[in-house]
Amino acid sequence: MARYRDSVCRFCRREGDKLFLKGDRCYSDKCSVGRRNYPPGQHGQGRTKQTDYGIQLREKQKVRRIYGLLEKQFRNYAHLAEKQKGVTGENLLRVLESRLDNMVFAMGFASSRAQARQLINHGHFLVDGHKVDIPSFRTKPGTVIEVREKSRKIDAISDAMKTVSRRGIPDWLEVDAANFKGVVKALPRRDDLPPTIREQLIVEFYSK
DSSP, X not given: OOOOOSOTHHHHHHHTSOOOOSGGGGGSTTOHHHHOOSOSSTTTTSOOOOOHHHHHHHHHHHHHHHHTOOHHHHHHHHHHHHHSSSXXXXXXXXXXXXXXXXXXXXXXXXXXXXXXXXHHHTTOEEETTEEOOOTTOBOOTTOXXXXXXXXXXXXXXXXXXXXXXXXXXXXXXXXXXXXXXXXEOOOOOGGGSOTTXXXXXXXXXXXX
């Protein structure tokens, strides 16, 4: 994606919620949302009145930033979810969760999705025995993800695996930490995903 050089903590403050973009820092006292729980900028502490459109926009921006996507990518996922059977909002979240960079993060091989994207781009992971260096690669139930043998001593990966217990590994994933391997048992149901995400607002935003 396009390179963003400013502090990503501004994103969390702007959305008024922890987006967990900085790995372990988000779980510490250094988290900017806990220290300055108001939007960044000189008008951050001013009163603002949000319209329905503004509320929908903020929810879309929040989820887009959680998964680290550009607007065009996110919009394409929203259109894809609309074409699938079932509830559009839930389809969207499942599509986002099925991305390889999200799976690597959820399995604990990276401390953030941004770090997962970088590690995947550098070719440190195998998917079903084949090297995949595309973060947007779509996984499915039964997909096996593992760290390449020559990459298992990378500090970023080993450090992430040591601290994954802070956030836990989802029940729909199975991880064999000793062998640096994980299996996608199933794609998540809505109950498995954060209740703070209001996906229906995103569907309404793109339906206009």
